[in-house]
Amino acid sequence: MEEDIFNSLVLALSDVDYRFVNANANIQRLLELYSNTASGLRLPPPAAKHIIENLPDVTITEEAQCIICLKNFSVGDTAKKLPCNHLYDKECIVQWLEKTNTCPMCRFEMETDDEEYEKERKEKLRAKQREAELEILHASMYS
Ligand SMILES: [Zn+2]
Numbered sequence: 001m002e003e004d005i006f007n008s009l010v011l012a013l014s015d016v017d018y019r020f021v022n023a024n025a026n027i028q029r030l031l032e033l034y035s036n037t038a039s040g041l042r043l044p045p046p047a048a049k050h051i052i053e054n055l056p057d058v059t060i061t062e063e064a065q066c067i068i069c070l071k072n073f074s075v076g077d078t079a080k081k082l083p084c085n086h087l088y089d090k091e092c093i094v095q096w097l098e099k100t101n102t103c104p105m106c107r108f109e110m111e112t113d114d115e116e117y118e119k120e121r122k123e124k125l126r127a128k129q130r131e132a133e134l135e136i137l138h139a140s141m142y143s
């Protein structure tokens, strides 16, 4: 369901002729749309500096697109890969993560330098882990 929000953001962006809009303008627009859509939710803080600095480079091997500037990558191009496996141009994703820690495609939340936010984020992660552990336990009990 959360993915739907982002899909609609991407659709909204497709009104624009990207070739004439720079990535920075797209980021502004996406962030605005995101804050409007997620009304009541505050925009998550920027990603941690060390995360932004250490994003791994990958070589593109199959069709992919940077959804921030909507540029199509060619096989052999270099892109930045987030932990959720989504690919972006370096310039686009660095600018984005300096504003908010969430993957524009799937809202995967990356580590931040914000202590308060980290408490919440880790609590959410632990809850997810517990759920997964319970599922495994269930599966082993009833199989
Ligand atoms: Zn891009």
Ligand SMILES: [Zn+2]
Binding pocket: 082, 084, 085, 086, 103, 104, 105, 106, 107, 108
């Ligand atoms: Zn993602």
